[in-house]
Amino acid sequence: MARKSGKIILLVSLGLIILLIIVARPPATEGTTQNRAKLRIMISGQRSGSHQSEPIDGADVLVMSNDGGFQATPTTDSQGTANAVDVPFGKTLIQVTAQGWITDGHSYDLNQKEQTIAIKLKPSQEAAPTPTPTPTPNARIAGVSNQPVNRTALRTRLQRVARLVRRAKKGSSAQSFR
Numbered sequence: 342m343a344r345k346s347g348k349i350i351l352l353v354s355l356g357l358i359i360l361l362i363i364v365a366r367p368p369a370t371e372g373t374t375q376n377r378a379k380l381r382i383m384i385s386g387q388r389s390g391s392h393q394s395e396p397i398d399g400a401d402v403l404v405m406s407n408d409g410g411f412q413a414t415p416t417t418d419s420q421g422t423a424n425a426v427d428v429p430f431g432k433t434l435i436q437v438t439a440q441g442w443i444t445d446g447h448s449y450d451l452n453q454k455e456q457t458i459a460i461k462l463k464p465s466q467e468a469a470p471t472p473t474p475t476p477t478p479n480a481r482i483a484g485v486s487n488q489p490v491n492r493t494a495l496r497t498r499l500q501r502v503a504r505l506v507r508r509a510k511k512g513s514s515a516q517s518f519r
């Protein structure tokens with residue numbers, strides 16, 4: 342009988358140790374870094390008449406998950422690099438805006454823990470600056486403007502684009518939004 346109760350105590354003790362190990366370890370939950378990417382975005386462009394691409398400093402980058410649940414707005418450094426961390430895997434919209442360059446936006450499929458995306462911008466018209474137009478009531482601006490970027494209006498527009506992308510749900514891994 343003593344041997345039997347000794348085995349029972351040993352089994353119960355072993356079970357408690359295993360239970361403590363399981364409880365002490367944090368559970369893997371949705372939203373942990375195992376389904377998220379560290380994203381490095383490299384922005385460059387080539388001016389007309391130049392033979393080399395140059396990094397674009399100070400470009401505003403919008404990184405938005407397809408469902409709109411994640412948003413990051415990094416700015417590029419002097420090397421033309423912007424970083425976003427904890428970006429959920431899946432389709433992600435990346436929109437780049439920089440003064441003197443044409444705005445670019447595409448959807449990318451993120452599926453690696455560390456991912457680098459290189460984006461080349463095209464220069465806007467390099468003609469002499471146009472004079473600031475006089476505002477007129479109910480005037481609509483078509484195309485790209487040389488006016489400073491209204492970040493609030495841009496963010497609102499990008500959120501609308503993201504909603505349209507979600508609705509479209511096409512199978513292509515890189516769609517243009519122009």
